[in-house]
């Protein structure tokens with residue numbers, strides 16, 4: 001699994017950072033996109049990601065810097081990839097996303113060469129800001145579907161505040177609630193553990209012939225040997241290969257509802273919009289500081305913390321004496337982790353960076 | 363007046379062309395934007411245009427490559443320019459635009475630091491494609507306004523197929539109907555003519571003292587000289603300065619409903635999506651060839667024709683032997699004009715190009 005950063009700025013794009021968009025590429029080439037700010041399709045062109053391999057798009061929240069590139073990307077996927085009536089692009093995100101996509105595609109009369117479906121995550125009451133009802137409330141997609149749209153499902157939270165987003169054969173995706181100025185979610189992509197290798201040599205000695213028995217043993221079944229004795233599968237199985245866990249959080253001023261869900265993540269993408277000294281302002285605006293992100297990474301026991309979604313205040317290249325450097329955010333996170341003797345590694349995301357997520361040694 | 367090309371590609375952006383967006387900057391620094399494809403705000407950053415000087419945005423039609431950058435630009439204008447409650451951004455475009463903007467800004471919960479208003483151009487029956495009703499019909503903005511939205515007006519065509527879009531002190535904007543796969547418009551920006559210079563020396567000889575009389579003469583009034591004789595204002599007035607006329611057309615496969623409106627344009631921006639040999643396909647898709655654009659420019663007696671909205675088939679830099687060069691489109695337009703002995707100059711738009719529109723010598 002590889003993470004490819006396509007946009008790492010908050011709010012609006014700059015000359016060297018596009019707004020929020022992250023790709024996750026699997027070993028078989030399949031690509032999932034997380035958030036889709038304006039310009040995502042342009043960033044994709046500059047990256048090694050093949051648009052035709054995108055099968056799923058996950059949106060953390062409906063702010064424009066995470067969303068406004070989605071209609072353009074969907075149209076360009078249709079332009080770049082020939083008719084594939086058998087393909088359905090699956091899109092997941094907060095309630096309101098279905099209406100956003102349907103309205104933008106219908107008003108622009110954008111026909112697609114593939115089908116799409118939007119599954120909506122229904123927020124819990126605490127995710128809504130106090131002033132939520134002061135705005136016109138109309139976030140449900142009504143009326144006819146887009147010609148290439150299939151009816152999606154609504155996903156509600158379980159009692160332990162988990163949204164079961166997707167359950168695949170090798171990987172599942174769950175979402176959790178974040179606190180922000182509008183309902184925001186984090187996604188946890190968890191690979192299944194794989195059983196360890198069979199000790200074929202030893203099995204041969206025990207008189208077990210290669211065949212269907214092997215896979216039953218691999219699945220942990222206790223079988224009876226030709227000698228009549230029971231075989232403990234653990235005796236002939238190597239250690240299981242632990243699945244990887246990637247946690248990608250949307251904008252947040254409080255990620256602690258997602259501690260259990262993200263436990264033992266191999267990598268966490270957490271926003272760090274403003275520096276520690278601006279914590280009050282950051283929280284007020286629904287955002288985090290490096291310290292807050294580091295504390296979260298420690299709490300969930302993450303191996304690696306990747307910070308992103310930086311305010312425009314922080315420059316990558318310092319031109320003026322008064323310029324603030326984005327490295328400040330890195331140092332603040334490092335300091336927090338080392339103060340806590342936390343072994344988690346931390347780095348700053350930058351556009352078009354590729355990060356391999358190796359399997360953890362179990 | 364200056365035209366600044368911000369996006370000159372059709373359909374989707376490439377490494378050297380962004381999708382449709384054109385700025386017109388007036389002598390006083392005011393900027394108007396015509397179309398707003400995805401990435402417009404990024405192109406603006408690279409250009410000399412100051413976002414705070416944008417007062418009006420005109421959309422030719424609702425296809426994504428002309429529209430999907432608008433919500434992002436509106437949000438970024440709010441982020442870059444401090445509160446200006448006294449300012450209202452005026453937006454003009456086909457029916458459906460009001461709903462597009464309202465839905466995208468409300469669903470993304472984007473508060474603005476200024477007001478905005480959307481005035482919709484109501485298409486005529488011929489602008490709708492035959493299959494119009496096969497799609498869900500819901501392009502009217504219903505429900506509550508966005509918190510910073512003011513109620514716009516609906517603009518219908520006059521009997522001579524003119525939409526009177528804006529009537530200012532020095533400049534007016536009219537729109538005309540184009541044929542495309544969805545309702546599409548062209549905009550004509552016409553400066554008022556200015557009266558010529560007074561011959562102050564001669565007036566002195568005639569015994570007319572500088573003062574209020576001067577402006578009456580300048581306005582063409584016949585006044586009585588101290589000698590008792592009537593003064594013909596034309597005798598003391600230089601030639602009037604003719605106002606400039608800029609015509610910016612949206613996607614079109616037939617611009618001939620806009621011949622009268624665009625008559626004697628100083629510059630015309632006309633799409634040339636595909637080469638002459640692909641005329642049938644171009645028209646089928648609602649687009650034009652260089653030949654069609656040249657014929658239009660001749661018909662309206664334009665001084666300059668600027669081609670834009672090029673298909674991705676045509677490359678600026680030829681890398682592979684099979685690459686088609688965008689210069690082909692230029693040559694085809696030049697050939698058509700010279701065949702017709704038309705003195706109109708023609709060139710290809712490119713991103714971030716700035717074109718001065720000088721006053722015509724009258």
Ligand SMILES: [Zn+2]
Pocket residue numbers: 010011020063065066251309
């Ligand atoms: Zn954000």
Ligand SMILES: [Zn+2]
Pocket residue numbers: 061063180251
């Ligand atoms: Zn946000």
Ligand SMILES: [Zn+2]
Pocket residue numbers: 372373382425427428613671
């Ligand atoms: Zn177009």
Ligand SMILES: [Zn+2]
Pocket residue numbers: 423425542613
């Ligand atoms: Zn079009």
